[in-house]
Amino acid sequence: MINLKALLRCVDSTGAQVVECITVLGKKSVHHAKVGDKIVCVVKQVKPSTSNSTNLVKKGEVCHGVILRTKYGTPPRKNGMTVKFSDNAVALINKNTGEPLGQKYDQNSNLIAKEVEKYFPKMAAVSDKKI
Structure with missing residues (x-):
């Protein structure tokens, strides 16, 4: 579970x-x-911006996001299984349409929970590993 004021790792290509x-x-x-x-x-x-890459978001900007992973774990599934991850991760989305802002995920952090696929199929299509 993610409480208020919790710090999360952003795993998309927005620059956060x-x-x-x-x-x-x-x-x-x-x-x-x-x-x-x-x-x-x-x-x-x-992330520090270089000459060939620019960040889509700036420090202090208010954004919407979707929780992809939590240390606490997923809600119990139909088969009774819960999945726990090693970190808390979020991907930023557009405030109006709900489309993902980043075009890809970081190389080592493309794991997402299956619960995300039900509500955000485009976000799940970007990731190749769903647990």
């Missing part, structure tokens, strides 16, 4: 490295997010 969760979208009384939930986040750290 670390984001902070400031609110969970779509839930009225619950203040924590699970895999596949939309959140509003603030970019805390960005």
Whole structure:
């Protein structure tokens, strides 16, 4: 579960490295997010931009994102299995359309949970490993 003020690793190609969760979208009384939930986040750290690559987001910018992995684990599936990951990860999306902002994921971090595929099929199509 991702609580408010939690720091998450951004794994897409937008240029953000670390984001902070400031609110969970779509839930009225619950203040924590699970895999596949939309959140509003603030970019805390960005990759240094070089001459051939530019960042799509800037430090301090407010963005929407989707939780891809959590250390806490996924909700129990129909077969009773839960999956836990080694880090908390998010991918940034467009505020209006819900399309992913990044075109690809980092090389070593393209694992996502199957729960994301149900609500965000385009995001799951970018990743080749779904657990």
